[in-house]
Structure formats: C-alpha cells, structure tokens
Amino acid sequence: MTGTTVAQPAAPPAAGVRHPGALRAGRWLLDQSLNVFSGLVIVYLLAPIAVIIWFSFNDTHSRFNFVWQGFTLKHWKDPFGVPGLLDALKVSIEIAALSTVIATALGTMMALALVRYQFRARGATNFFIFLPLATPEIVLGASLLSLFLSLGVNTGFNTILIAHVMFNISFVVVTVRSRLIGFDRSLEEAAQDLGANSIQTFVRVTLPLIAPGVLAAALLAFALSIDDFVITNFNSGSTVTYPLFIWGAARVSIPPQVNIVATMMFVVTLIAAVLTVLQQLRAEKIASVRPEQEAV
Amino acid sequence: MERTLTASSDSRAAGGPLPSVRLVGVTKRFGDVVAVDHVSIDIARGEFFTLLGPSGCGKTTTLRLIAGFEEPTEGTILVDGVDMEGVPAFRRPPNTVFQSYALFPHLSVEENVAFGLRRKGVDKKEIARRVGEELELVGLAGERKRKPRQLSGGQQQRVALARALVNRPAVLLLDEPLGALDLKLRKNLQVELKRIQREVGITFVYVTHDQEEALTMSDRIAVMNRGVVEQCDTPEAVYDRPRTTFVAGFIGVSNLMPGVVVSANGGPARVRLDSGVEATAQADGLRSGERCWAVVRPEKLTLLSADEPAPPDRPSVRGLVESSLYLGTATQFVVRLPDGVTMTVLVPNVDEEARRRLPGAGDDVRLSWATQHMHVVREEGSRVGEGAATSGDGQRAQAPGDSAGPAEPALTEEGK
Ligand SMILES: Nc1ncnc2c1ncn2[C@@H]1O[C@H](COP(=O)(O)OP(=O)(O)OP(=O)(O)O)[C@@H](O)[C@H]1O
Ligand SMILES: [Mg+2]
Numbered sequence: 001m002t003g004t005t006v007a008q009p010a011a012p013p014a015a016g017v018r019h020p021g022a023l024r025a026g027r028w029l030l031d032q033s034l035n036v037f038s039g040l041v042i043v044y045l046l047a048p049i050a051v052i053i054w055f056s057f058n059d060t061h062s063r064f065n066f067v068w069q070g071f072t073l074k075h076w077k078d079p080f081g082v083p084g085l086l087d088a089l090k091v092s093i094e095i096a097a098l099s100t101v102i103a104t105a106l107g108t109m110m111a112l113a114l115v116r117y118q119f120r121a122r123g124a125t126n127f128f129i130f131l132p133l134a135t136p137e138i139v140l141g142a143s144l145l146s147l148f149l150s151l152g153v154n155t156g157f158n159t160i161l162i163a164h165v166m167f168n169i170s171f172v173v174v175t176v177r178s179r180l181i182g183f184d185r186s187l188e189e190a191a192q193d194l195g196a197n198s199i200q201t202f203v204r205v206t207l208p209l210i211a212p213g214v215l216a217a218a219l220l221a222f223a224l225s226i227d228d229f230v231i232t233n234f235n236s237g238s239t240v241t242y243p244l245f246i247w248g249a250a251r252v253s254i255p256p257q258v259n260i261v262a263t264m265m266f267v268v269t270l271i272a273a274v275l276t277v278l279q280q281l282r283a284e285k286i287a288s289v290r291p292e293q294e295a296v
Numbered sequence: 297m298e299r300t301l302t303a304s305s306d307s308r309a310a311g312g313p314l315p316s317v318r319l320v321g322v323t324k325r326f327g328d329v330v331a332v333d334h335v336s337i338d339i340a341r342g343e344f345f346t347l348l349g350p351s352g353c354g355k356t357t358t359l360r361l362i363a364g365f366e367e368p369t370e371g372t373i374l375v376d377g378v379d380m381e382g383v384p385a386f387r388r389p390p391n392t393v394f395q396s397y398a399l400f401p402h403l404s405v406e407e408n409v410a411f412g413l414r415r416k417g418v419d420k421k422e423i424a425r426r427v428g429e430e431l432e433l434v435g436l437a438g439e440r441k442r443k444p445r446q447l448s449g450g451q452q453q454r455v456a457l458a459r460a461l462v463n464r465p466a467v468l469l470l471d472e473p474l475g476a477l478d479l480k481l482r483k484n485l486q487v488e489l490k491r492i493q494r495e496v497g498i499t500f501v502y503v504t505h506d507q508e509e510a511l512t513m514s515d516r517i518a519v520m521n522r523g524v525v526e527q528c529d530t531p532e533a534v535y536d537r538p539r540t541t542f543v544a545g546f547i548g549v550s551n552l553m554p555g556v557v558v559s560a561n562g563g564p565a566r567v568r569l570d571s572g573v574e575a576t577a578q579a580d581g582l583r584s585g586e587r588c589w590a591v592v593r594p595e596k597l598t599l600l601s602a603d604e605p606a607p608p609d610r611p612s613v614r615g616l617v618e619s620s621l622y623l624g625t626a627t628q629f630v631v632r633l634p635d636g637v638t639m640t641v642l643v644p645n646v647d648e649e650a651r652r653r654l655p656g657a658g659d660d661v662r663l664s665w666a667t668q669h670m671h672v673v674r675e676e677g678s679r680v681g682e683g684a685a686t687s688g689d690g691q692r693a694q695a696p697g698d699s700a701g702p703a704e705p706a707l708t709e710e711g712k
Contacts, residue, residue, distance in 0.1 A: 189365050190398035192385040194412035194463070201386075204411075208402045 049266055056259035063253030075256040079264075082257045088245035089261060091157070095241065096225040099164035104218045106165070107172025108210075114173070115180040132170040140167065141234035148235060155237035163235050164228065168221040175220060179213025212279050219272055226265070314377050316341040316467055316499040317362060317390075322371035324357050324523075331357040333523035334371070339501060339516075341466075344493055346502045348510040349520035350546070355503040356395065358520075359469045362501065364388045376466060386415075390467035390501075391460040395475060397452050399444040405431070405455050406440040412463040430462040433492070450481045461492065467499045474509070486513055507547050511535060519543045535593070537578065537671050544591045544673060549640045551597070553590045553613075553633070557582050557672070567672055570635040575611035579672040587675040594642040596669040599629060602660035612664035615639065617655050627654060631663060639663060 055065055059072035080086040113119070114126055132140060141163070148159050187209070191201040207214075229243040236244060246258055315338040324332040332354045339345045347355045360366045362373060364385035373380045375389055391412065400408050406427055413423045431437045434454040444452055453473060460468055473489075474482045490513055493500050504510050510517050511531040518528040519542070527539045538544035544552060555569035557579065565579035567590055577590055598610075606612035615631035618638065622645075629641040641663065645651055655661050 184396070184398070186394050186396055186398040187400060189363075189385070190392070190394060190400070191411070192365075193363060193392045194459070195386050195415035196411075197384075197386050200415065205400060 052259050053263045053266070056256050056263050058256055058259075060256060065254050065256050065259065075260055079257055079260045082249075082255045084240065084245060085242075085255075085257055085261065088240045088242045091239060092226050092242035095157070095161055095164055096222050099161055099168050099225045100218050100221040102161075102165045103168030103172050103221050104214060107169045107217065107221075108176050108214055110169070111173045111176035111180055112206075115177055115183075129170050129173050132167045133174070137228075137230040141231035144231065145234040155235050156239045159235040159237065160232050160239060160241065163231050164225045167228075167231065168224060171220050171224065172217040175217035176210065176213045179210050183209065212282075215279060216276055219276055223269065314341075315339055315374075316343070316376060317345075317501060318372075318374040318377075319358075319362075320372045320374070322358075322361060322368045322373060324354075324361060324366060325369045330523050332361065332368070335520075335523070335525050336371075337518055337525060337528055339467075339499060341499055342497045344490070344500045344502065344513060344515045346504060346510045346514040346517045347520055348504060348507060348517050348546070350505060353520040354523040355505075355520060356471055357523075359392065359471050359501065359503055362388075362467075363390055363392050363469055389465055390469050391463050391465040393456050393460050393468065393470040393473045395471040395473070395503075397444075397456040399452055399455055399459070401444055403443075404440065405436060405442050405444070405447070408444065408455055409459045409462050411459065416463075426462055430458045433461075434458045434488075450477055450485070453477060453485065457489070457492075461496070461498075464496065465498065467501065468493075469501045469503075471503045472505070473502075475504075482509075489513070511547070519546060521546070536669075537580075538591055538673060539580065541589050541673055541675070544589070544671075549594050551592050551594055551639050553592070553637055553639070554635070554675075555588055555590055555672075557584055557586045557588050559584050560586075564667070565672060567670075569613065571613050571633045571637070572635075573611055573613045575670060576667045577670040577672045578668065582672060582674060588672045589675060591671045591673060592639075592665045592669055594628070594640040595626075595644075596665055597639065597641045598664045599631075599641050599643055599655065600662040600664060601655065602662055604662060606662060606664035610664045610666055611670070612662050614660065614662050617657050617659045617661055619657050620654070627651065629655075629661075631661060633663075 055068070056075060057071050057073065058065055058068055059070040059074070060067070061069060075081075080089075110125070110129070114122060114129075144159075144163050144166075145155070148155055153159060183206075187205055188201050191205045192198075196204060227243065229247065232241055233244060233247070240248070242261070246254075249255070249258065317337075317339040319335050319337050322332055322335045323330065335354075335358060337345075347358055349355055357366065361368050362375070362380075364380065364383060364387075367381075380388060400411065403411070409427045409430055410423050413426060418426075427440075428437070431440055434457055436451060436454055436458065439447060439451060444455065447455065457473065470489075474485050477485065486509060489500075492498075502510075502513065511534075514531055516528060516530055517534050518525045519534060520526065521542050527534055527543045529537075529539075534543060535547055538547060541550075541552060544550050553569050553571065555567045558566040558568050558574065560566070560579055560582050564576050565582055566574065567577050567579070567588060568574045569590060575590075579588070582588055598606075600606060600612070602614060613633055615633045618630045618632050620630075621628045623642075624645070626642045626644045629643065631639050631641055633639060643654060
C-alpha cells in the first residue's frame with residue numbers, strides 16, 4: 001500500500017507538475033494508512049482492558065466470569081463484596097506506597113551520587129544497578145526467598161516490601177539519572193553564590209528541576225509494585241496482595257468484583273499517566289531556556 | 297538604595313588602603329593543567345578591574361577561585377582583608393554574574409532576583425521594594441512575572457545582573473557577561489554597567505576576551521596568558537606601554553619591529569632596529585645588548601613619501617606599501633620594511649583632497665614616529681617570526697583571539 005504512494009514522488013518532476021492531484025492523493029493515502037495503522041495498534045492494546053470493564057457489568061450466575069449473561073449494576077453497588085478482596089487490595093496499596101517512597105528517596109540519592117561524584121564503587125554500582133532490571137523475575141524471587149530462609153527471616157509483609165524496594169530502586173535510579181545527566185550545574189552554583197547552603201540549594205533548585213524525573217520514577221515504581229506477582233509470590237508467606245488474591249481466587253471462582261477493582265486501578269493509572277505527560281511537557285518547556293536568543 | 301550607597305562609600309573611606317580583593321601567589325592546577333599560575337593582584341574598593349586574555353587563559357578559573365567554587369592549589373585569597381580559605385561559596389561576600397546567566401528556569405524574573413535576599417532573611421516588604429527598584433534599574437519592570445525562557449538574550453542578561461546587584465555585594469564577579477549579545481546591545485549594556493558600577497560603588501571583577509571592551513570600561517586591566525598575569529595596568533598603560541610581546545599583540549594591532557638594545561641606562565634606551573634604523577625609545581628594565589621588540593601603534597605612525605625627509609627629531613624607516621584599505625574613518629596601510637617585517641599604519645580620513653594624495657599599493661614610503669610613541673619590550677628568549685608583525689589589519693584588531701597568535705611562539709619557548 002505504501003509502496004505505491006512512495007513511488008509517486010519519485011516520478012519525473014514534470015509528471016508531478018502535470019498531475020498535482022495524483023501526488024496529493026498519494027499523500028492522503030499515506031496519511032490515512034498511518035491513521036489506520038495506529039488505530040489498529042490502539043485497539044490491540046485496549047481490547048483486553050475493554051473486556052475487563054465490560055465484564056464488570058456481567059450478570060453472571062456461574063462461579064466464573066467468562067460468558068456474557070446480561071447487563072447489571074449490582075456488582076458495582078457492592079464492589080468489595082468478596083471476602084478477602086478488600087484486605088488484599090489494602091496490603092497491595094500499602095506495600096506499593098511504602099516501597100515507592102523508600103525506593104524513590106534512596107534511588108534519587110543514588111542517582112545523584114552516581115552522576116555527581118567520583119568514587120571507587122561508582123563503576124561497579126553503575127553496572128550492578130542494571131542487574132535487577134535484566135534478571136528474570138523468577139530468578140530474583142527464588143533467590144530472595146532462599147536468602148530470607150537461610151537468614152531465618154519469616155516471609156510476610158516486610159519481606160515483600162524489601163523485595164519491592166529492591167527492584168524499584170533500579171528503575172528509579174535509571175529514570176532519575178537520565179534526567180540528571182543534562183543538568184546545568186551552574187544553576188546550583190548560582191544558588192550557592194546567592195547564599196543558599198547545600199540543603200537550600202537542593203530544595204530550592206535541584207529538586208524542583210529534577211522533579212518531573214522523580215515523579216515519573218515514583219509512578220513507575222508504584223505501578224510495578226502494585227502489579228508484581230512472581231517475586232511477591234515467592235516472598236509473601238501468609239500475606240496476600242491483590243495479584244496473589246486473584247491468583248488464588250481464580251482456582252475456585254472469579255467474581256466480577258475483580259473486574260471492578262481492575263477497572264478502578266485502570267482509571268487511576270490513566271489519570272496519573274495524563275498528569276505525568278502534562279508535567280513532562282511543562283518541564284520540557286522550562287528546560288528549553290535559550291540564552292543565545294537575541295533581543296527582539 | 298540610597299542608604300546602601302552612602303554606607304558603601306563611608307566604608308570605602310574608612311577602609312582606606314585595604315584592597316577589596318587580594319590574590320597572593322594564587323595557583324590552581326587541574327591535574328597537569330596549570331589554569332592559574334602564581335597570580336598576585338590587589339583590587340581596590342570600587343575599582344572596575346578587568347581580566348583580559350584569550351580563551352583558556354584562566355580567567356573563569358580565577359573568578360571561580362574568588363567566588364569559592366574552586367579552592368586554590370597554592371596561595372591565598374582575601375576579600376576585604378578576610379582570608380577565604382575554607383569559606384564555602386554561600387558564605388563569601390562576592391556575587392557572580394555567570395557567563396551562561398544561570399537563571400533559575402522554574403522561577404519567575406522576580407523570584408530569580410529575590411533569591412539572594414530571601415536566603416539572607418530580609419523581610420518580605422523590603423524584598424519586594426528592592427526587587428522592584430532593581431528591575432526598574434535594568435529596565436525589566438514589565439517582565440517581572442515572566443519565566444526566563446520567555447525573555448530575549450539581552451533581557452536574560454539583565455535579569456542575571458539584577459539578581460546579583462540587588463544584594464549590593466561589596467564585590468561583583470562578572471564572567472563575560474555581554475559575550476552572547478549583539479554589538480549594539482553590548483555597547484548599550486557596557487554604558488549601563490559602567491554607570492551602575494559608578495553609582496553603586498561596587499568593586500567589579502570583570503572577565504572578557506574583548507580588548508576593546510576592556511579598554512573602554514576598565515580602571516585597570518590584568519592581561520592574562522596561560523594562567524599568568526603578563527601585565528596589570530591602566531588601559532592607557534597597557535595599550536601604550538605593553539610590557540611583553542604578548543600584551544603588545546593581544547591589545548590592539550601588533551606592530552612589532554625586532555631590534556637590539558644599544559645602550560640603556562634606566563631611562564630611555566637607544567635601540568638599533570633590524571631594518572637599520574637607530575632610535576631612542578621608552579624601555580623598562582632592558583639591558584644593553586639585549587634583543588628586543590619595538591612597538592609603535594598604527595595610529596602613531598606617520599606616512600611620508602619616500603623622498604620626503606622626516607623631521608630631525610623623529611626616527612623614520614623606509615618601506616613598501618603592500619596594501620591599502622579604506623575603513624571609513626581611516627585608511628589602513630600595510631607596509632613592508634627592508635627586513636621583511638610588516639607594519640600597519642592608520643591614517644585618519646580628514647578630507648577628500650588629502651586622501652587623494654595618499655600612496656597606493658607598490659609605492660615606496662617612509663614611516664616616522666615620535667620617540668615617546670615607541671615602546672621597547674624584551675624578546676622573551678625567542679625570535680618571533682614573520683607572523684609577528686603581519687597580523688596587522690583592522691578586522692583582526694576586532695578579534696583578539698586572532699591577534700593572540702603572534703606572541704604564541706615566544707610563550708611556547710618561555711614555557712619550556
Ligand atoms: N574543572 C576543570 N578540570 C580540568 N581542567 C580545567 C577545569 N576548568 C578549567 N580547566 C582548564 O583550565 C584552563 C583555564 O580555563 P578557564 O575556564 O579558566 O579559561 P578562560 O580563560 O575562562 O577561557 P574562556 O575565555 O574560553 O572562557 C583551560 O585549559 C581549561 O581546560
Ligand atoms: Mg571562561
């Protein structure tokens with residue numbers, strides 16, 4: 001399809017001049033094909049989510065929620081009406097929030113250290129920070145479990161938290177570091193020059209400028225944590241997170257409430273994503289200071 | 297503002313001869329690179345002091361040492377008589393105007409300017425008043441709510457200036473603050489800066505590589521080369537009595553004639569130029585028999601026709617016109633002397649009639665000058681080749697980076 005449209009401008013220029021209509025038609029086709037293509041990708045990505053939302057309204061009578069049996073709002077009136085679901089969700093949110101805060105704070109400091117300072121362990125740290133990203137989750141989960149067992153630590157809430165902080169730190173460091181690499185150090189010197197000590201400089205200048213990166217890192221960490229199954233499953237002990245709950249429930253029954261909670265999470269994620277994009281756009285604008293620009 | 301003005305002039309009177317900034321044998325090494333090499337200067341209160349030199353000569357590093365962003369490898373820095381060793385940048389009195397402006401992109405113009413006062417804990421009303429006044433002074437009162445990215449280069453420049461000036465620092469360090477601006481804006485801001493400096497009575501340590509800017513604005517100039525201060529003097533002295541070939545070459549057009557000192561006894565020396573002419577000249581600390589360079593500025597040379605005798609009290613030398621160039625206010629000639637050295641001569645264009653009588657390319661001419669206009673500098677251990685004297689042309693004079701060329705070989709030798 002694109003082959004023919006691309007061939008069009010390659011024709012001798014005289015032909016192009018004589019048939020501007022053909023050229024325009026070719027361009028129109030190209031535009032349309034791109035639209036259709038991106039449309040298909042979006043459908044592909046969103047179809048499963050649409051099914052989840054759709055089936056949250058299913059008036060199912062079986063234990064499983066796989067066959068459409070009619071529309072109802074009754075499950076939405078009682079979204080947490082399945083024993084254990086709400087508790088599992090609470091645990092998940094708690095762990096996600098805690099691990100996000102801890103990993104973002106530690107990861108941001110690590111990124112600062114890695115970009116700013118020369119120290120002996122720098123090269124090694126720069127390399128090892130990638131390991132949790134590259135290692136298969138199942139390996140990480142299993143090895144963490146054997147570590148906890150050999151140390152005699154009881155698995156549960158705390159071990160899940162430790163595991164989540166561990167893999168989140170890597171993502172935070174990588175995200176924040178990319179933001180710091182282009183950072184203009186003379187801004188911090190300017191702050192010091194104007195009487196700001198190191199803490200004031202960090203709070204007033206450095207942090208606001210890297211905030212979009214830190215925020216993006218935090219959102220990523222939260223999303224990764226709330227959704228993690230494999231590593232959590234190894235280290236959870238008797239604690240049940242939301243993904244673990246669904247996994248357990250799926251063996252017996254899947255109530256539509258699962259779809260409802262999933263829908264809620266999707267909406268929250270969507271809002272967060274839109275906010276992040278807006279924030280990034282704003283930050284890019286701020287970053288594009290052009291001192292070379294001449295007077296009007 | 298008035299209050300601070302009187303206060304600072306009072307303290308100037310009371311402070312007496314205590315220098316505002318004093319560098320004693322300051323050296324800064326980065327690994328093998330010696331960025332600043334045993335620099336000792338005293339900068340007086342309220343002085344407009346300029347560091348001038350080619351790219352990489354250590355100007356920025358010197359400022360950063362004073363500001364406290366770097367610690368000297370050797371030597372001492374005193375600000376108002378206080379040793380700055382170990383004092384962090386945020387506790388040092390000088391404020392800096394950065395070469396890149398370094399405006400905080402997330403803060404408005406107003407907040408940028410207020411930053412320093414806020415850190416000092418000045419009360420809100422006072423801050424608002426002083427920020428307003430300062431923005432008025434730099435002509436940006438209308439832009440107070442904008443972000444730096446919404447300003448033009450010249451406006452950003454002025455915000456950077458206001459942000460430093462509003463603190464009324466005893467010392468202001470300025471790193472090529474007008475570097476990024478176009479010629480017209482630069483000229484305007486030069487005048488503006490000079491006025492502010494005089495009115496407020498702040499010590500300016502000003503970095504530039506533009507010799508014209510340095511000459512017009514400064515009370516004193518330190519000409520730097522490879523970390524070394526080659527000469528530290530008033531603009532007139534640096535221009536008329538350069539102490540080294542580097543200074544002669546960097547400031548203005550380098551008209552250098554090689555020669556040898558015939559006799560010297562403290563005052564004026566007798567010099568025999570390689571072109572065969574013997575002349576009396578101003579010379580500092582030269583000994584008989586020493587090789588030297590004689591400097592005469594292009595506008596101090598008079599152009600005569602070859603058969604016209606020079607007045608008896610003025611030395612003269614024959615030459616051949618290589619080129620002439622009409623520059624508007626003056627005509628510039630490049631004249632080759634018998635020993636192969638070329639000299640640049642500027643003849644002001646007074647009237648049409650006189651201009652028609654001027655020689656053209658290929659004509660034999662005679663150059664003459666007054667004894668007091670020739671200044672002799674030491675050769676610095678090497679022969680500066682052909683290139684030394686050929687750099688004379690109007691365009692080059694505008695671009696000091698270029699005219700730095702001639703003295704380079706001399707200094708390479710010195711470095712060994
Ligand atoms: N942080 C640093 N690490 C290593 N070398 C440095 C550092 N800062 C400066 N230098 C070196 O020191 C020398 C002087 O640099 P400096 O920035 O002071 O020059 P400058 O006179 O300001 O030049 P320009 O006119 O180009 O700004 C240069 O050779 C430079 O490469
Ligand atoms: Mg510099």
